[in-house]
Amino acid sequence: MTPAPFGARLDDVVVRFGAQRRLTMDGAAVKDEAGTALDGVTLDLRPGVITGVLGRNGAGKSTLLTLLAAFNRPTEGTVRVGAGDLLEDPWENPWVTANVQLVRESGDLMDDERVSETLKYYADLRPYWDADLAARLLDTFEVNPRKKPTALSRGKRSAVGATIGLASRAPLTILDEVYLGMDAPTRYAFYDEILADYAEHPRTILLSSHLVEEVERLFEDVVVLHRGKVLLAETAEEMQSRGFSLTGPVAAVEELARGRRELHRQRLGATVQVTIEGAPDDGAAAAARAAGVELGSLPLQDLFVRLTQPEPATEVRR
Amino acid sequence: MSAVVTRAERDAFTARAHARAVRRVTWSVGQVMLVIGGVFWAIFLVVTVGVPLVVRQAGGVMGGGAMTGAEYAAPWFALSLGLIAVAALVVPHLAAGGTRRSLFTGALVASLVAGVAYGVAYGLLLVVERALFGALGWQWEQLGSGLDAGGAWLVVTAAGEAITVVVYALVGIAAQAAYRTYGVWRGTALLLPGLALLVLVGHATRNGAFEDALGGLGLSGGSAPAALGLLQALVVLALAAGWAWWQLRTLRLRPTR
Numbered sequence: 001m002t003p004a005p006f007g008a009r010l011d012d013v014v015v016r017f018g019a020q021r022r023l024t025m026d027g028a029a030v031k032d033e034a035g036t037a038l039d040g041v042t043l044d045l046r047p048g049v050i051t052g053v054l055g056r057n058g059a060g061k062s063t064l065l066t067l068l069a070a071f072n073r074p075t076e077g078t079v080r081v082g083a084g085d086l087l088e089d090p091w092e093n094p095w096v097t098a099n100v101q102l103v104r105e106s107g108d109l110m111d112d113e114r115v116s117e118t119l120k121y122y123a124d125l126r127p128y129w130d131a132d133l134a135a136r137l138l139d140t141f142e143v144n145p146r147k148k149p150t151a152l153s154r155g156k157r158s159a160v161g162a163t164i165g166l167a168s169r170a171p172l173t174i175l176d177e178v179y180l181g182m183d184a185p186t187r188y189a190f191y192d193e194i195l196a197d198y199a200e201h202p203r204t205i206l207l208s209s210h211l212v213e214e215v216e217r218l219f220e221d222v223v224v225l226h227r228g229k230v231l232l233a234e235t236a237e238e239m240q241s242r243g244f245s246l247t248g249p250v251a252a253v254e255e256l257a258r259g260r261r262e263l264h265r266q267r268l269g270a271t272v273q274v275t276i277e278g279a280p281d282d283g284a285a286a287a288a289r290a291a292g293v294e295l296g297s298l299p300l301q302d303l304f305v306r307l308t309q310p311e312p313a314t315e316v317r318r
Numbered sequence: 319m320s321a322v323v324t325r326a327e328r329d330a331f332t333a334r335a336h337a338r339a340v341r342r343v344t345w346s347v348g349q350v351m352l353v354i355g356g357v358f359w360a361i362f363l364v365v366t367v368g369v370p371l372v373v374r375q376a377g378g379v380m381g382g383g384a385m386t387g388a389e390y391a392a393p394w395f396a397l398s399l400g401l402i403a404v405a406a407l408v409v410p411h412l413a414a415g416g417t418r419r420s421l422f423t424g425a426l427v428a429s430l431v432a433g434v435a436y437g438v439a440y441g442l443l444l445v446v447e448r449a450l451f452g453a454l455g456w457q458w459e460q461l462g463s464g465l466d467a468g469g470a471w472l473v474v475t476a477a478g479e480a481i482t483v484v485v486y487a488l489v490g491i492a493a494q495a496a497y498r499t500y501g502v503w504r505g506t507a508l509l510l511p512g513l514a515l516l517v518l519v520g521h522a523t524r525n526g527a528f529e530d531a532l533g534g535l536g537l538s539g540g541s542a543p544a545a546l547g548l549l550q551a552l553v554v555l556a557l558a559a560g561w562a563w564w565q566l567r568t569l570r571l572r573p574t575r
Contacts (some may be wrong), residue, residue: 003323003331017572020501029502032572062573071412071571086328092567095328098335098415104573108413110406118410124342125414127335170415 006172007047013077039228055225069102101170107161134167154181248293343424351432400490437480478523522550
């Protein structure tokens with residue numbers, strides 16, 4: 001029996017990093033800049049749903065996710081993770097760490113050992129490890145477990161990370177840009193596996209990705225981070241109601257979009273698709289139909305781009 | 319099926335998770351130290367037996383055995399293995415849900431086991447070397463023990479080597495953690511306390527390169543009782559364990575680019 005899905009709460013969390021020179025495993029020297037990765041983040045992550053964690057590069061997504069898995073601890077503020085009333089500080093807390101699986105884009109594998117050895121390590125520590133699922137996923141992703149990670153392509157390495165993430169069956173599963181290097185068929189197979197396993201073994205899944213159009217269908221909740229702050233945290237349904245799209249002849253769409261804040265515009269010949277902020281006016285659907293314009297839902301990516309781009313790039317067309 | 323757990327179930331789960339993680343780290347680090355250490359000692363067995371026979375064949379006589387080299391090399395070998403084993407393990411361990419405490423505990427147990435194994439191997443090879451020198455009619459002198467070849471000599475020498483090996487392995491683990499947490503410059507500065515522990519354990523057991531250097535400065539352990547030296551070495555071991563835990567407990571994995 002697995003515990004109930006884990007949720008999390010962050011209160012006024014600040015994470016600062018100092019400048020640091022470090023050596024990578026292959027001997028290269030890398031300089032990490034000083035900075036504030038998270039700046040006063042207060043956030044509730046609902047248990048039992050798939051939450052998309054979105055943000056531009058350097059927005060603080062990875063730092064946020066590493067806090068939940070106790071890879072890091074906040075400079076200020078509190079992080080609590082757990083099920084029901086048992087929300088606890090994850091730092092050095094086996095109750096939390098054994099129930100939270102973070103898979104980073106690096107995969108966190110043993111580079112000098114075969115993939116099978118890394119999987120054995122995870123299997124020995126993870127209380128709900130499903131070895132059959134791991135074997136099947138490796139087969140699906142066409143990964144040879146006898147190879148060392150260094151001998152795998154970027155995409156295959158990511159596939160191993162995806163396998164770990166799903167086979168761990170952790171009540172809080174965090175996938176941080178795990179798709180990197182995967183080709184399209186593998187990515188879609190991965191998304192299907194997430195949904196299938198999630199349906200069979202309900203848990204909380206946090207999914208960070210830059211491929212918003214591909215993964216938005218998975219999200220029940222969405223968190224958007226920007227420059228270390230939470231721009232938005234709500235259900236996907238609420239987010240959908242923040243705007244709508246109009247697709248049709250240019251003149252008709254212009255007429256319907258007049259006076260509204262435009263989030264995105266895409267034109268192909270005489271047809272244009274415009275994404276509009278806010279809810280449609282009363283009777284807009286009927287007016288659009290009469291004008292031969294299709295009224296659609298808000299693409300998450302358009303809202304994400306609008307929220308995170310510099311202000312001058314947005315405009316109100318009149 | 320999933321359910322909200324009670325506090326008692328949570329505590330039992332936590333204890334099992336910790337024990338599981340400690341066992342796995344002990345196995346992984348111990349395996350590296352014992353298997354690769356086995357190769358190290360096998361090479362020294364060949365050298366210990368082979369070199370005197372070759373010298374004898376050439377008509378020469380050896381003044382000291384090859385085991386002096388093992389006495390110097392084994393602790394540094396353990397330091398390297400401690401450093402490498404933790405470097406390979408720390409990220410997968412935390413990613414697999416282990417804690418820093420379980421990593422430390424497992425690495426400490428593995429280091430103690432390896433220390434005992436290295437100490438026993440060292441003692442046995444000394445016996446082999448002494449017997450070989452006797453068979454060849456050569457005078458054999460174990461350098462640096464400060465004791466004659468009486469009954470307590472073997473136990474004291476092997477125990478001293480075992481404790482030294484554990485201290486070196488723990489200092490290697492601490493160095494790896496310091497570099498990960500603090501980067502190149504501060505990590506290098508934090509080698510100094512570890513270096514002090516290496517000097518102290520050499521001084522207490524009266525062997526190793528640092529003790530030779532201290533002896534050159536007239537600061538050698540001298541004629542203090544060997545048992546007292548071992549007790550001092552055990553205190554240094556406790557300090558080394560504290561130093562390794564101090565470094566591991568604050569280890570942070572910064573997001574990578």
